[in-house]
Amino acid sequence: MAEEAIFSGAQAGGAGRHAGSRPADAGPGGLDSATAAPAGLAGELWRQNLDLARRCLEHPFVQGIGRGDLPRSRFAWYVGQDAAFLEAFARAYALAIAKAPDLDTMTTLRHLLDGVLDELRLHQKYAARWGVDLRPAPSFATRAYTGFLLEVAWSRAVGAIAAAMTPCMRLYAFLGQSLRPRVTADNPYREWVETYGSPDFESLAVRLEELVNRWHATAGGPGEVAPLYRTAMELEFAFFDAAWHSG
Numbered sequence: 001m002a003e004e005a006i007f008s009g010a011q012a013g014g015a016g017r018h019a020g021s022r023p024a025d026a027g028p029g030g031l032d033s034a035t036a037a038p039a040g041l042a043g044e045l046w047r048q049n050l051d052l053a054r055r056c057l058e059h060p061f062v063q064g065i066g067r068g069d070l071p072r073s074r075f076a077w078y079v080g081q082d083a084a085f086l087e088a089f090a091r092a093y094a095l096a097i098a099k100a101p102d103l104d105t106m107t108t109l110r111h112l113l114d115g116v117l118d119e120l121r122l123h124q125k126y127a128a129r130w131g132v133d134l135r136p137a138p139s140f141a142t143r144a145y146t147g148f149l150l151e152v153a154w155s156r157a158v159g160a161i162a163a164a165m166t167p168c169m170r171l172y173a174f175l176g177q178s179l180r181p182r183v184t185a186d187n188p189y190r191e192w193v194e195t196y197g198s199p200d201f202e203s204l205a206v207r208l209e210e211l212v213n214r215w216h217a218t219a220g221g222p223g224e225v226a227p228l229y230r231t232a233m234e235l236e237f238a239f240f241d242a243a244w245h246s247g
């Protein structure tokens with residue numbers, strides 16, 4: 001169990017395009033170099049939101065994970081809320097599958113959905129270790145994020161759904177890759193960092209970004225999807241902030 005990658009969405013197989021190109025000393029001092037460089041519109045959206053990505057990385061909750069000194073009660077609270085979040089995230093993929101314009105896109109989305117379901121199963125194992133309530137009342141920040149995702153998933157085309165969901169994947173890949181070089185063997189949150197910093201997680205993020213690049217035009221183009229991406233990034237920050245203030 002100790003060696004198992006907790007929260008792993010590690011189903012993609014194969015290294016992400018950018019894995020290995022990151023300098024060993026990447027971290028808060030070298031934010032941009034730690035960041036994978038997504039292509040196309042997804043890359044532009046990421047660069048436009050680097051301010052929020054940095055604020056998330058520098059947030060005391062995330063820094064506490066990186067150093068290993070985050071109070072366990074706050075992490076346990078976060079894991080419970082994250083289970084509620086991931087359930088909605090999985091449903092949003094399911095709705096996108098129903099709307100997929102072709103079978104190739106449907107297959108990619110199913111693969112991404114499988115990654116989330118794996119992550120949720122691992123949450124359950126993890127919860128036992130940390131004493132986590134996996135069915136908590138969703139917090140305000142959790143309801144804001146899941147409500148946003150499900151509204152977009154029900155009402156918009158695949159390009160918009162992918163844009164609203166990408167910050168979740170790209171931000172966590174960025175956080176994991178940024179924290180990973182500094183994480184010590186005795187850090188209690190090491191598995192979290194290693195899962196999101198892994199090439200497998202990077203490759204899931206890249207596959208979702210490819211859907212943004214491919215389908216944004218059917219969702220109204222860059223001007224229509226950019227606010228969805230931004231909103232999701234803001235909700236990611238609020239999610240960490242709620243966990244930090246959880247007690």
Ligand SMILES: Cc1ncc(CO)c(N)n1
Nearest residue numbers: 082085086168169172239
């Ligand atoms: C809130 C949130 N965003 C992103 C991820 C990455 O899957 C997660 N587990 N939780």
